[in-house]
Amino acid sequence: MLEFPRWKVWIVTLVVLLGVLFSIPSLLAGTPYAKQWPGWLPQYKINLGLDLAGGSHLLLEADARDAQKQRIQGMEDSIATELRRDPRIDIGDISTADGRLSFLVRDPTKVDAAVERLRTLTQPLGLTGNRDWDVQVMDSTRIVLIPTASGSTRAMKDAMSVARDVVRRRIDPGGTKEITVLTEGGNRILVEVPGVEDPEALKRLIGQTARLEFKLVDVDANLADVQQGRAPPGSEVLDYPDAVPGLPNVAPAAAAGQTPKIAVKRRVMVSGDQIIRASQGFDQQTNAPIVQITFDTAGARRFGRVTQENVNKPFAIILDNRVISAPNINEPILGGQAQITGNFTVQTANDLAVSLASGKLPVKLVPIEERTVSAELGKDSIHKGVIASVLGTLGVILFMLVTYGRFGVYATVALVVNAFLILAVMAMFNATLTLPGIAGFILTIGAAVDANVLINERIREEIRRGRRLLDAVETGYREAFRAIFDANVTHVISAAIMAIFGSGPVRGFAVVLLIGVVTSVFTAVYFTRMLVALWLRRSRPRELHL
């Protein structure tokens, strides 16, 4: 027992000192002393969870059906583009029903060639030999593309990582705020923004899907059919809510409560994801708010070509499947710059510009969980939590002192060191402290002395059995350790499962428990053992007051 080599003393002391050092920045945070902490010392700080810092938590889920629909539409566009290239293969009767894409090849002799060219549009998935689309030929003239399950999974994964970046850019265009945007479980995005107390504003920012598309207006469509929602082949009917009565090509609302409709070609001329810049401006003639956009090179070329081919025809500017305006192409637009007019206010034009510049959200996101806490409530919780922690610790310390005397002092020192170590480890791992985490901290304080109690009671017992002092202390530490170890493993099991299954605040609780288990074994066993050994060596007591 007396043997506690000097190097071990140094190591334990070093760990304790580092613990204190690393925990100080977190303790100073928010007080006037924070600025006086020298810059060359560790700056790690514990993050405060939203329930303590105040802010909004938002969980968004991708609309799987919308994702599938967009994926099929994207494929349809690529196929149309691919087969129109030389040598051209004519296709027709395109159907996107039942979650699959099928079309007729007009010339039956070209079916094989078409299939061959379609294969280049599909992607292999890893080394499995599967591809993301299944290409089949039915009735010898109809080609059917079925998205494979693994292909859909990967497409969703890709879409989610794009969506995550888009969401981040929309909330924080400057990239300066401390926000959290994470993908979760394959089809969800978790957004946490400290300081924002109304998630509605957040949702408005994110929810502006702003899928901008330019399509040609189908001028040959029968307006009576369009009013009924029927479109000629290759076209589709869209709402045009802001249409002024009397516009050509627009079918007026069929009944009160309905919106005017317009038929547009299905084919996309250019889409919003080819925009590299967007800003709000004012129309030079009418002074109405507009959105000015700049296309990337490919987009500019394409836009230029289509406008050149269709001068004097109307085209539709479509935002999220609603037409916002349908101007005439007066002249080819070649520079890659265009302006979007519509029924805008400065605010809506500006919002649209932000969402266009942040990119297209590849999939519709639905909020499924929202939580907000005000900064005041958070501060109040911290205040109460700190008082409870301090009083709880004092209570435990008092109890240990009256029960174990000198050994209670050692347990107390260990307890205080343990508190610092927990904070230090949390700070180093940049862990998040939540309100339940504070509860976990208090619980850990109460439970950490368990190891000391086990050891001290065992020493008492061994002394009663008539062992000599040193022997009793030695046996006490040795025999108690087994139970301490097993009991702590059970804590680790439950805390780890909590960390895996729990969400947000509960995970914060589990993290504190996990860290607390490790640090408390260190302080309650090794650290007190060192203190006891140094004392025994120095004063060589004849009997133990325990």
Place this chain on the structure above:
Amino acid sequence: MKLLKLVPDHTNIDFMRWRNLAVILSTFLTVASLAYTAYRGLNLGIDFVGGQVVRVEFTQPVHIEDLRTRVDQLGVGEAGITTLGNERTYQVRLPKPQGSDAASNQVVSKLRTELPKAFPGARVDAGESVSGKVSEELAADGLKAILFAMIGIAIYIWIRFEWQFGVGALLTLAHDVSMTLGFFAFTQLPVDLNVVAALLTIVGYSLNDTVVIYDRIRENLRKYRKMPILELLNVSLNETLARTVVTSLTVLIALGVLMAIGPEVVFGLAIAIFLGVLIGTYSSIYISAPVLVWLKVTGDSFIPADEKAPAGANPA
């Protein structure tokens, strides 16, 4: 200075004498807790059934009926209003947002803007909105987590000790968790995610005493091979009694403080663990130990195989 000894040095309490009575009582209480929980149901928070909750703080005391009238006028659905300790802080709970998986904070926003108009100085401090889909998942995850933790710990005890001890640990855990659930059903205290965290904590911490007692039983089984099992259990329980009492007390002190003056959000968590530790202390003596008698644990279980080999020499 005279040190405090809550438990005298040489106790010799015949714990096992009342084991049948205790086990009958515990079984009855466990079954009753589960039955009552099933019958009355838990007061599940929005985390598990979906819905919306706002916490409002007023500058002046407000009568609950006034608040109810105002909220009803907003036409946001049937509101459940509870006070949080005083007449200035209330919690307003509203039904699940429309649509199966969308959480819509519109109602929360409405309260956020309308309440300060009706009650000057009122402030919406916190708002939560959980869709049906998420709440179902949270409930399922919570249940799974508790089951996994119980089984995981039982397996660990089995590996470290013997299968009989693993079964004992599992039964002890089932007892502790059911009783805590029964308490929540009986008091109708709200059950939220924190309470699930508390149940998981109980799974880890209520076993603390059991592990220590089992460790001592194992030690004594090796030491006194001829001692009858009931006597051996009594000896082990008495030897560890002081420690059992003292540790449970330290945890209860810390949690008692948290319950009394901690933030009210964690009250459910604190009271659940407090109770769990109390029940766990009892069950470590009267569930964990008697189970070993029925499952016929003997000293042989811990004799290494090579010592066991000369079977004839060891009339067990």
